[in-house]
Amino acid sequence: VKNVTEISMRTFHPLATRENGRKARARILEKLGQADVVELDFSGEVITPSFADECLGVVVISLGADQFEQRVHLKNLRNQDRVLLEHVVARAQKEKEIRVA
Amino acid sequence: MGLWEAAGMPPPFKGKEHDSGGRFMPVQALIDSARVSFSANHLVRIASQKTSTDDTKQSLWIVFTELLNNCYDHAQKNLGLYGLACAQSWPKANWAQVAIIDSGEGIRETLMGNPGLHSRLREDNACSIATEYGTTGKPLGHSGYGLNLARRLMELNGGNIIVISDHEAFSSSKGQVVVESIGTRWRGTIVVLEWPIRAKLDVGAVYAEWPPIDG
Numbered sequence: 537v538k539n540v541t542e543i544s545m546r547t548f549h550p551l552a553t554r555e556n557g558r559k560a561r562a563r564i565l566e567k568l569g570q571a572d573v574v575e576l577d578f579s580g581e582v583i584t585p586s587f588a589d590e591c592l593g594v595v596v597i598s599l600g601a602d603q604f605e606q607r608v609h610l611k612n613l614r615n616q617d618r619v620l621l622e623h624v625v626a627r628a629q630k631e632k633e634i635r636v637a
Numbered sequence: 638m639g640l641w642e643a644a645g646m647p648p649p650f651k652g653k654e655h656d657s658g659g660r661f662m663p664v665q666a667l668i669d670s671a672r673v674s675f676s677a678n679h680l681v682r683i684a685s686q687k688t689s690t691d692d693t694k695q696s697l698w699i700v701f702t703e704l705l706n707n708c709y710d711h712a713q714k715n716l717g718l719y720g721l722a723c724a725q726s727w728p729k730a731n732w733a734q735v736a737i738i739d740s741g742e743g744i745r746e747t748l749m750g751n752p753g754l755h756s757r758l759r760e761d762n763a764c765s766i767a768t769e770y771g772t773t774g775k776p777l778g779h780s781g782y783g784l785n786l787a788r789r790l791m792e793l794n795g796g797n798i799i800v801i802s803d804h805e806a807f808s809s810s811k812g813q814v815v816v817e818s819i820g821t822r823w824r825g826t827i828v829v830l831e832w833p834i835r836a837k838l839d840v841g842a843v844y845a846e847w848p849p850i851d852g
Contacts, residue, residue, distance in 0.1 A: 550674040552702045554710075582695045584702045585782035593780070616692075616841030626850035627780060635777070 541571040544579070551583045557590025564595055568607060579612040588617075588624045596628035597635070660726050667720040667739075670709040676722060677701040683724040684733040686834060696838040700790055703783035704737045704828055711741030711826070720825070726834050733834040739825045744802035750774035762816035764800040764807035770847055787830060789843040796832025 545551060548560040567574045596604045610621060662683045667676065680701045685694050708720035720739035726732070741747070745763035748754050751774050757766055766772055768788040773781030784800065788809060791798045797810040804822050808815045832838070 550702075552674045552677070553670065553706055555670065582698065584699050584706075585780065585786065586703060586706050589778075589780050589782075594778070614695075616839065616844060619841055619844040623844060623847055623850070624780070630850050631777060 538572040539570075540573040540575060541567050542575040542577055543567060544577050545581050546577075546579065549581060551578075551581050551587045551591075553584075554586050554590040557587040557594075560587075560591045561594050564591070564608070565598065568595075568599070573607050573609060575609045575611060577611055578614075578617065582614065583617045583620060585620060585624070588621055589628075592621060593624050593628040593631075596625050597632045600632060601625060601629035660728070662722075662724040664721050664723040666718055667705065667708050667722060668718060670719070673702055673705045673709065674698075676705055680722060680724045680735055684726055684735050684834065686726075686728060689834075690837055692841075693836070693838045696790060696840040699840050700783075700787045700830070701735065701737070703786060707783055707826070708737065708739035708741070711739055711747055728834060731833045731835050732831065734829065734831045736827065736829045738823075738827045741825045743824050744800070744826055745805065747774040748772065751776045762805050762807055764802050764805045765814070765816045767802075768798070768800060768807060768809075784828070786840060786843055787828065789846070790838055790840060791830055791832055793842055794832055794836040794838055796830060796836070798831075799827070799829040801827040 543563060545560065547563075548556045550556065551560070564574055564576070592604075592608075595608065599607065604625060610618070613621065660683070662679055665676065665679070677698050681694050681697045684697060705720075705722065718740055720737065720741075722735070722737045724733070724735045726734070744767045745758060748758060748763055748766060753776060754766065754772070754774075768784045770785045771781050772785070773779045788798050790796070792809055792812075795811075797808065799808045800806065801819065801823060803824060804818050804820075806815075806817050806819050
């Protein structure tokens with residue numbers, strides 16, 4: 537049985553700046569150290585590319601895209617933000633590969 | 638528009654002040670990075686209508702937030718003044734205009750932080766390069782989405798964008814792109830956006846056209 541924990545992204549409202557992205561990322565990585573799966577609830581929130589980059593992009597660089605997909609679940613995203621985050625995740629994985637090389 | 642006052646300087650002449658009537662936002666000083674979202678919300682209120690869709694208001698908020706973030710990221714922090722922002726709208730003429738100005742090191746200097754851009758910067762206009770997808774002065778950790786997002790949102794909706802930094806200028810208006818050198822220098826960066834205020838804006842359309850990432 538997987539240990540699942542949830543984070544309400546509203547805690548970091550507004551999801552606008554890199555500074556807030558860093559705070560959210562620290563919480564996500566902390567929870568990933570305690571649980572198998574972290575669910576991020578984006579209800580009512582709008583995400584900027586800078587926030588996405590600083591928060592989830594760096595989590596992907598830390599975990600790798602496969603682990604991210606398995607362990608970080610995104611819910612209640614606006615359709616536009618889902619497209620943005622898919623792009624940010626793919627780009628971060630590419631950056632991870634470049635850093636390793 | 639309160640330009641001199643916002644910059645903390647005495648105005649050289651006494652202008653006649655008009656009631657904004659919700660149609661313009663006098664020049665505001667950007668002095669606190671924690672107020673990016675607040676400033677973006679203020680710009681959205683001036684540059685949208687009550688009848689604007691949520692997608693339109695959210696798209697404007699995202700673009701303004703990205704541009705305001707750039708002000709704080711690139712500003713000369715010892716000045717205490719990161720930038721200036723103002724907005725106007727003309728609902729009957731179906732037009733809105735926002736200007737965001739930073740006191741930073743300028744686009745060319747910022748992009749020189751990315752060795753992968755050095756050869757292009759020797760040949761091309763830095764303001765034009767900065768509006769392309771994925772252009773960044775920090776190739777690790779920063780994706781460079783903001784100015785491209787602003788440009789494409791304007792281009793897809795009948796709007797204009799003007800970017801000026803130091804002696805270089807870029808504009809895109811009605812499908813026509815102009816790059817040029819200008820005589821009047823501003824060491825930081827000036828971004829002006831103009832668009833039909835009744836247009837339905839959607840950042841999702843810009844995200845959807847970004848190229849897929851290989852790998």
